[in-house]
Amino acid sequence: MAVLKEYKCSGCGYEISATPTGHDMLMLADLFHFACKDCRQIVDVYVPHGKKLDEPVCPKCSSKNLDKQVWNPITGKCPKCNGSFEETGKVWMMD
Ligand SMILES: [Zn+2]
Ligand SMILES: [Zn+2]
Structure with a gap:
């Protein structure tokens, strides 16, 4: 079970839902956030349990041009x- 929070970029208003640490364990897979350099979005990469995160692929544009580091909304940039992200106060759970 992951807790997702909604964040909004203070610069451009881009809204995302993300885990505060940038990764979490769900029922079926581990979830990681990455910043995609091609489509310039924060994307969710799921890795089934027991598998390694070798080369993350953007689920939106299929690019492999992702940031090497797992992205998180606290230290990560838009x-x-x-810009930097601020919590909007919305929180929800994800299995
Ligand atoms: Zn922004
Ligand atoms: Zn992309």
Whole structure:
């Protein structure tokens, strides 16, 4: 069970839902957030339990041009405008 929070970029208003640490364990897979350099979005990469995260692929544009580091909303920057994210206060759970 993961807790997702909604974040909004203070620069451009880009909204995402993300785990505060950038990764979490779900029922079927581990979830990681990455910043995609091609489509400039924060994307969710799922890795089935027992598998390694070798080369993350963007689920939106199939690019492998992702940031090497797992992205998190606390220290991570907005891939669109390089701004920082603020919590909007919305929180939900994900199995
Ligand atoms: Zn932004
Ligand atoms: Zn992409």
